[in-house]
Amino acid sequence: MIVRREIAGWGRWPRVYCAEAVPDRPDAAAAALAALPSAIPRGLGRSYGDAALNAAGVISSRKLNRMIRFDAASGLLEAEAGVSLAEIIAAFLPRGFFPAVTPGTRFVTIGGAIAADVHGKNHHGEGSFADHVAWFDLLCPDGEVRRCSAQSNAELFRATPGAMGLTGMIVTAAVRLRPVETGWITQRTIVAPDLDAAISAFEANLDATYSVAWIDCLASGAARGRSLVYLGEHATPGDLPPERRGRPFETPPKTSRRVPFDAPGFALNRFSVGLFNRAYFRAGARKADPQLVDWATYFYPLDAILDWNRIYGPRGFAQYQCALPLATARDGLGDLLDAIAASGLGSFLAVLKRFGPGAADRPMSFPIEGYTLALDFPLRPASLRLMDRLDAITRAAGGRLYLAKDSRMTSETLRAGYGPALDTFRALRDAQGTPPRMRSAQSARLGL
Numbered sequence: 001m002i003v004r005r006e007i008a009g010w011g012r013w014p015r016v017y018c019a020e021a022v023p024d025r026p027d028a029a030a031a032a033l034a035a036l037p038s039a040i041p042r043g044l045g046r047s048y049g050d051a052a053l054n055a056a057g058v059i060s061s062r063k064l065n066r067m068i069r070f071d072a073a074s075g076l077l078e079a080e081a082g083v084s085l086a087e088i089i090a091a092f093l094p095r096g097f098f099p100a101v102t103p104g105t106r107f108v109t110i111g112g113a114i115a116a117d118v119h120g121k122n123h124h125g126e127g128s129f130a131d132h133v134a135w136f137d138l139l140c141p142d143g144e145v146r147r148c149s150a151q152s153n154a155e156l157f158r159a160t161p162g163a164m165g166l167t168g169m170i171v172t173a174a175v176r177l178r179p180v181e182t183g184w185i186t187q188r189t190i191v192a193p194d195l196d197a198a199i200s201a202f203e204a205n206l207d208a209t210y211s212v213a214w215i216d217c218l219a220s221g222a223a224r225g226r227s228l229v230y231l232g233e234h235a236t237p238g239d240l241p242p243e244r245r246g247r248p249f250e251t252p253p254k255t256s257r258r259v260p261f262d263a264p265g266f267a268l269n270r271f272s273v274g275l276f277n278r279a280y281f282r283a284g285a286r287k288a289d290p291q292l293v294d295w296a297t298y299f300y301p302l303d304a305i306l307d308w309n310r311i312y313g314p315r316g317f318a319q320y321q322c323a324l325p326l327a328t329a330r331d332g333l334g335d336l337l338d339a340i341a342a343s344g345l346g347s348f349l350a351v352l353k354r355f356g357p358g359a360a361d362r363p364m365s366f367p368i369e370g371y372t373l374a375l376d377f378p379l380r381p382a383s384l385r386l387m388d389r390l391d392a393i394t395r396a397a398g399g400r401l402y403l404a405k406d407s408r409m410t411s412e413t414l415r416a417g418y419g420p421a422l423d424t425f426r427a428l429r430d431a432q433g434t435p436p437r438m439r440s441a442q443s444a445r446l447g448l
């Protein structure tokens with residue numbers, strides 16, 4: 001059955017009335033694709049913009065949610081594409097396994113994680129999500145389901161991660177989980193008084209399993225880029241207090257809160273964001289070090305507040321996430337922070353991560369070796385103008401933007417960032433048929 005309803009990404013803008021099918025088996029997904037004039041797959045809608053929107057057809061994976069098989073020796077889990085990381089953790093952490101790569105929310109599906117080739121705080125060591133995928137079954141635009149792996153349909157296997165659903169709908173996948181001994185992370189915090197110190201901290205700790213920095217993006221002058229750099233390691237039972245060693249996977253129960261209403265637009269201003277950033281920095285700098293942190297608090301602090309996207313008010317918000325190459329990152333990040341501080345449009349969330357080498361054979365995969373900065377801005381004319389300025393800085397630094405966060409970049413900015421890889425990708429799209437049957441509001445905007 002196909003139902004029309006208004007949907008949006010996590011940023012709540014744009015909103016589009018879409019014809020949505022919710023198949024419960026792979027063959028029903030093929031039937032839905034045949035019945036729709038064009039379509040885009042959709043997981044849990046945690047991409048921020050218009051990547052999972054198409055007025056003519058959206059095929060949701062939320063009922064493709066069965067786990068099929070698990071091999072504890074290799075950690076390989078075979079599951080339908082609508083299974084979420086939250087469900088995987090609930091089922092497998094008690095057995096000593098955790099996703100090898102996870103984004104900052106566990107409410108994403110396997111299909112969405114492959115389609116965006118998501119990264120975590122361990123990209124410098126473990127690469128991105130697709131580095132841990134053995135194979136997937138792809139419902140292609142011609143209605144055929146193809147098994148894609150390094151050995152079979154290898155071109156589709158490489159082109160699909162990062163392609164945001166445009167090569168077809170993943171219906172089943174085999175994903176490798178990593179063994180862990182506890183549900184806890186040993187976290188160290190480095191207080192970096194400025195951007196140079198933050199970058200030096202990342203570079204000096206490339207052997208840390210996880211690293212991420214929260215940046216006070218309103219600090220300027222000598223304090224520009226001051227940050228709390230968090231390093232993390234999976235704790236062993238010996239790291240836990242004696243009373244927890246017998247129950248290493250048991251962590252305190254979490255009560256999730258909801259944001260009960262849309263915050264008024266004026267709630268976020270230079271004053272409130274500045275106050276928050278200063279208080280967060282001081283509180284973080286005072287915390288005991290090292291700290292034992294449970295997995296949910298460490299990996300998913302934002303998941304504790306369901307619907308936190310409502311704090312940006314009814315007009316929604318955009319996340320700006322760019323990646324800058326290693327050679328230009330220091331200057332480029334400085335320029336981005338200068339532009340943000342000068343605008344006064346600070347962000348509650350400004351997160352910096354170190355990327356290891358990107359996947360050269362996956363044309364649409366976002367990570368490139370260097371640094372990635374992610375910032376949230378409420379949608380207003382002034383923040384849209386600021387993001388245009390940030391685009392110019394990113395382009396000048398040879399950087400690129402992340403399609404999973406994007407709702408507003410131009411096709412020129414996409415071309416500048418992804419270069420000739422885009423031609424490789426477009427050739428594959430053309431080979432799948434023109435006009436393409438897999439389409440999204442984002443692909444229409446970007447001419448993808």
Ligand SMILES: Cc1cc2nc3c(=O)[nH]c(=O)nc-3n(C[C@H](O)[C@H](O)[C@H](O)COP(=O)(O)OP(=O)(O)OC[C@H]3O[C@@H](n4cnc5c(N)ncnc54)[C@H](O)[C@@H]3O)c2cc1C
Nearest residue numbers: 043044045046047103104109111112115118119164165170
């Ligand atoms: C709080 C928060 C923190 C985040 N942190 C990070 C982070 O640290 N790192 C990171 O990389 N990302 C991060 N993200 C982004 C998120 O991981 C990605 O957008 C991810 O793709 C969302 O998965 P989803 O299941 O919600 O997919 P959706 O948002 O529903 O879809 C995303 C894309 O995947 C495609 N897609 C979905 N399912 C399928 C399928 N079965 N087959 C083919 N294509 C499919 C869609 O067409 C769309 O283009 C974060 C998002 C939020 C809200």
